[in-house]
Amino acid sequence: MTKRLRVHVDPDKCQGHARCKALAPELFELDEYGNAHEAGDGTVPSGLEDKAWLAKSNCPEIAIDVIEE
Amino acid sequence: MSDISQPAAHPPVTDWVHDFDHTDPQWTEDPFPIWDELRAASPVVHTERFLGCYMPTTYDAVREIANDSEHFSSRRIIVRDVRPEITSRNAAPPITSDPPVHKPAKQLLLPPFTPDAMKKLEPRVRAICNELIDGFIAEDRLDAAERYTKHIPVRAIAHMLGIPETDSDLFIRWIHMILELGIKDENTLLQAVQEMTVYFSAHIEARKNKPTDDLISYLMNARDKDGNPLEDSHVLGSLRLLLIAGIDTTWSAIGSSLWHLARTPADRERLVAEPGLIPTAVEELLRAYSPVTMAREVVKETTISGCPVKAGNMVLLSFPAANRDPKMFPDADKVVIDRRENRHAAFGLGIHRCVGSNLARMEMQVALEEWLRRIPDFALDPAGAVTWSQGTVRGPRQLPFLLGKAM
Numbered sequence: 001m002t003k004r005l006r007v008h009v010d011p012d013k014c015q016g017h018a019r020c021k022a023l024a025p026e027l028f029e030l031d032e033y034g035n036a037h038e039a040g041d042g043t044v045p046s047g048l049e050d051k052a053w054l055a056k057s058n059c060p061e062i063a064i065d066v067i068e069e
Numbered sequence: 070m071s072d073i074s075q076p077a078a079h080p081p082v083t084d085w086v087h088d089f090d091h092t093d094p095q096w097t098e099d100p101f102p103i104w105d106e107l108r109a110a111s112p113v114v115h116t117e118r119f120l121g122c123y124m125p126t127t128y129d130a131v132r133e134i135a136n137d138s139e140h141f142s143s144r145r146i147i148v149r150d151v152r153p154e155i156t157s158r159n160a161a162p163p164i165t166s167d168p169p170v171h172k173p174a175k176q177l178l179l180p181p182f183t184p185d186a187m188k189k190l191e192p193r194v195r196a197i198c199n200e201l202i203d204g205f206i207a208e209d210r211l212d213a214a215e216r217y218t219k220h221i222p223v224r225a226i227a228h229m230l231g232i233p234e235t236d237s238d239l240f241i242r243w244i245h246m247i248l249e250l251g252i253k254d255e256n257t258l259l260q261a262v263q264e265m266t267v268y269f270s271a272h273i274e275a276r277k278n279k280p281t282d283d284l285i286s287y288l289m290n291a292r293d294k295d296g297n298p299l300e301d302s303h304v305l306g307s308l309r310l311l312l313i314a315g316i317d318t319t320w321s322a323i324g325s326s327l328w329h330l331a332r333t334p335a336d337r338e339r340l341v342a343e344p345g346l347i348p349t350a351v352e353e354l355l356r357a358y359s360p361v362t363m364a365r366e367v368v369k370e371t372t373i374s375g376c377p378v379k380a381g382n383m384v385l386l387s388f389p390a391a392n393r394d395p396k397m398f399p400d401a402d403k404v405v406i407d408r409r410e411n412r413h414a415a416f417g418l419g420i421h422r423c424v425g426s427n428l429a430r431m432e433m434q435v436a437l438e439e440w441l442r443r444i445p446d447f448a449l450d451p452a453g454a455v456t457w458s459q460g461t462v463r464g465p466r467q468l469p470f471l472l473g474k475a476m
Contacts, residue, residue: 034427060413
């Protein structure tokens with residue numbers, strides 16, 4: 001069985017490039033300044049695992065963690 | 070631009086590793102082999118030109134410097150022949166600001182440039198692109214820089230600022246004076262800054278009695294954390310930044326993208342057939358042809374990637390060279406139009422990430438979508454010459470194309 005994934009944005013590292021929001025809009029939200037945080041508690045719904053990894057691998061600030069639970 | 074004198078040329082470079090010069094014609098024409106040579110020599114190289122200047126050549130060294138505002142100040146952000154005394158702390162905040170004043174100045178500018186705000190601006194940009202294409206689609210050869218790429222960002226930012234889009238030529242002239250001629254000629258730079266101040270002061274004055282729904286009024290109405298309005302010099306500095314940073318940067322990025330597609334039929338045909346791939350392609354074109362090189366001033370001695378770096382020197386912070394580092398990007402020297410993993414640094418890294426990155430991305434995407442939709446067939450005109458801008462922002466300034474049947 002596939003492991004459940006959770007995404008987390010480190011707010012101290014995020015600089016608002018917004019790549020995660022463009023690549024995985026279901027998993028991330030932006031605040032009024034355009035800085036990102038995970039949607040809800042960061043749980044990645046089944047089927048969106050690829051998008052989680054894609055967002056992580058395109059973050060220029062290395063601010064995104066994908067945690068396997 | 071005949072009233073602007075051309076500054077004297079620098080002596081030619083014979084030893085790139087110890088005497089690099091980013092204004093040399095060879096660098097302007099084709100910088101990529103030079104960067105590879107510098108990177109092979111050292112992660113940080115130095116030149117005595119520009120009163121002393123380092124250049125990090127690897128992605129890691131660029132990231133290290135971009136994230137270190139303790140040793141590297143943003144008070145000077147263009148590498149120039151001269152280093153005049155800094156007289157204003159409001160040169161162009163927040164790009165010229167260091168912590169702790171940087172963050173509040175940056176936060177002020179961010180809300181009008183979020184992806185959601187850009188979605189609202191997108192129809193206007195699409196209309197601008199189509200108006201421009203309407204003007205030349207019946208022709209079979211043209212300069213795409215002069216007729217298309219040059220006009221899109223300047224009109225979009227004028228629209229946001231609430232100043233007439235018809236003043237575009239004036240803005241383009243100031244930018245040329247500051248970013249290109251200003252590297253070697255202080256008087257030209259000061260003249261442009263003075264003209265911009267007069268221009269924007271009039272627009273600020275007009276809005277004191279009659280506020281408008283635009284970025285100028287937004288800045289005039291902004292309050293700091295103590296509830297005080299910004300000083301006029303801060304508003305003027307930020308307006309100067311938005312105009313300078315918002316124009317020839319994206320003009321260059323759109324131009325380099327079209328230049329690549331004109332000479333790479335396979336990529337062009339793929340994007341025509343799969344317009345959904347354009348956002349991914351935009352990222353790769355940003356990586357491969359990043360237009361913007363920034364600068365820092367070393368204010369405290371330190372070590373970068375094992376190389377000692379001494380105060381009093383400038384740093385040429387080449388995000389474009391970082392984006393060609395093969396240690397970071399497989400096939401770094403190739404344009405891989407569907408590259409999936411792309412942590413490129415075209416908009417900078419760290420606290421000075423480009424405020425306008427969402428605007429630039431939207432403009433690039435729309436400009437390519439509309440061009441490819443209406444002009445799927447185009448190529449470089451062998452009878453013409455492509456020319457590139459010099460210095461801080463690199464992009465094609467003449468882009469002779471053949472369209473459709475003329476190919």
